[in-house]
Amino acid sequence: TSPTATRPGPTTLEAYQRDGLVVQRALLDPGTYIEPMQTQIRSVIDLARAEAGLGPTTGDAFDAGLPELLDRDRGRAGKVYDAVRKLPAFFNIVNAPPIWSLVKTLLDTELPGWFAAGSGVRMDHPGEDRHLSPWHQDYQAHLCSEDMVVVWIPLVPVDETAGPVVFCPGSHRDGMLPVYLDDPLNEARVGARAMEFVGASERAAGYEQRLIDSGPGDVLAFHGLVLHRSSPNRSTRTRWSMQLRYFNFLDPAARRRGWVGGVNAGVDLSDIHPELIRTRPS
Known part of the structure; x- marks a missing residue:
């Protein structure tokens, strides 16, 4: 890690238990982890551009060739979204020792695990608000263990203009929200919008709503029950971020359920938590 990296310790765990959210500045050395990911994404974009009849990317930014690809062949650009989570550099970040150290600290466990099917890369394009996620909790969609930690890693600078995630610190202590389960297995591939969290907006209104600026090398880690939502990207560049989900093998409920x-593993929430399912009023 970078010599200036923030090291997880007792105060980190205390803040996490209080807020359900911690920010670790410069936890990942950009040259070791972030830049290889950016370079490999650029290669994937160029391969997709070639299939769309476009030449190699020009410009210094790793994603400089993406806007033209989006204009030429939106479907092929969507394949980039699916492909980049398969890159070697992606797994290098998943297995980065600073990440595992942080996760072990936050989960307070000697045996953390990584949920591969629940991890990936988001591409949030400027002005495309239809893909924004409303207020939600991550646990209900990903399960594994009820103390799940989500690790959010920006691949580009993210300020208020670029649309950072909005968090409600401390909301994890309220427990699980019930849901309207509109698409139990997310067959429409709409992510967090496959289920609607009952009363989420009303609950969020009672909390501080915190936006956190971040950049390559920074890591945001939050509890799977913290309320959060997307915010719109009003910049001129796609917001690239990684979402990695880790769980606790030693969690008793997780052990009982195996x-x-x-949903990304083909599991219907109603089979695991029937008590959370609500029927929409007619």
């Missing part, structure tokens, strides 16, 4: 994953 550490099953959520």
